[in-house]
Amino acid sequence: MPDLAPFLTGFGLSLGLIVAIGAQNAFVLRQGLRREHVGAVVAFCALADLALIAAGVAGLGAVLGRAPALVTGLSLGGAAFLGWYGLSALRRAWHPARLVAENGGEALTRAGALARVAAFTLLNPHVYLDTVLLVGSVGAAQPVGAHGPFVAGAGMASLVWFAALGFGARLLAPLFARPLAWRVLDLLVGAVMILLAAGLLNHVLTAAA
Template structure:
């Protein structure tokens, strides 16, 4: 049975937007490599995306579009969080004791891990621009009765990506048995977070 066109449109659009290097994806990958709380984190990311997509299709995207002043505030808040996390990752890379293969850093409690992934998700203004505004507007333009199929397709693409990223990361476990690999990962994550923070600040300044 061929999926409805709206389902395929939602799946393709969501997949094209989500498969990119970003703070949320980097966090899911790192937790997958550490094998810490992978299922709850993957479930949170997938459900958060589904809720944002559904909200956008239901009209939240149009509401945010009428209040552009919220975007710079979201950008500044997101930049502050990304800057803090980036510096924390760089500190981990500079502390060999925290990079032993059997520990790879102190384990995060489940609550702390979910709080961090929630911040990566909701303090990123691009999630509102892409997931809510863009995906929501495309979904809202679907024919009557097809919007549910669009949301299902977009949500499935998101869930498949986060599951592959979180649970597939363990295939890289032999590589990350070396402390040097953790050091390089944290250096890459830290640099990525700081670059993203700088980009958000430039975005906020351009909109101010």
Template sequence: MNLTSLVPADPALAVFFQGLLLSLGLIVAIGAQNAFVLRQGLRREHVGPVVLFCALADALLITAGVLGMAQALGENRQLARALALAGALFLAWYGWRALQRARRPSQLQAASGGDGLSARAALAQAAAFTLLNPHVYLDTVLLVGSVGAQQPAALRPVFIAGAGLASLLWFTLLGFGARRLAPLFARPRAWQWLDALIGLTMLGLALALLRHVQNGP
């Protein structure tokens, strides 16, 4: 599946959609952070601040990753190619895992009961679920950062914008659409289809990154 054929030929739009698809593929998963945002949405409790915090945290981590990796790579083309190859292999592994998950039923559950949280407590929990998760640094900072750093300097902000928009869209959908989405997310079949789509997307991005490694800068 060649995902590059699904995006516009304009380089800026292609880079924007690459960041968007990559970020969506990594963020849409069954996990504590998504379950917490869904819970707050079900309770209609501090949804806006929680959604905004999660989206801004992702955007800052993505920006730090892209700019930091770009600075670290500098003119070291061998290191850039090595990181691109490692990223492609990780994306291929991630895609394969998603396709394997699609074969096994799973669901996202978020209890709507319990005591209410103050705004400060809700944001503290959102920060914990976001920043104390080691995968966020592997996925958002290292992987997304290394892929974004492969882009021309002028297009890196476009990549960051696409990746950041993915987080904003997802958390907004999850938080403010919780009442309608909760029954869907409780269905294993929905997550099987979603994991299948994520798997194909990640494999397509891995192929695109491998072509980048093969063609060189």
């Protein structure tokens, strides 16, 4: 039976990072509400995440393969960041916000929609910190043979989230406009991130034993 742990780790980590109020998610929701080039926008977001995550895992994996001591350092740094992110999500749960998408405005061509979502995605510095550095470092620290399942899980999380947001916009928009929904999401994200941080820390301690 295949080991699902790397896949689930990648899925949980990626999902926890992308489920947040931001320009990219708001734009995907807007396109879904307008039913305008939804498939193209969703595909771009999911493929961009997959490419960045794979590049991060492959690049950092090559570096870590030549310098195993960096695995411990990056793993500890990743655990610290995940713990901080999880606690921040739990703190946000006490003061939840709303995700509101503008359903008006001009109609966009497919090229225009892709240009906008590309800007929201690739011009955001956090996407490189999150997907390339953080997810890449956690993925590169996975055991030999687990990099592929980890990347697949992380990519699947992006596809599931953006597809749900885009194609389910008319159902999800009223939900995400309610602070209570984000309170629940932040509680779940916080719990997942803290569990991942604990697992990464346990991996470092086990390897050092």
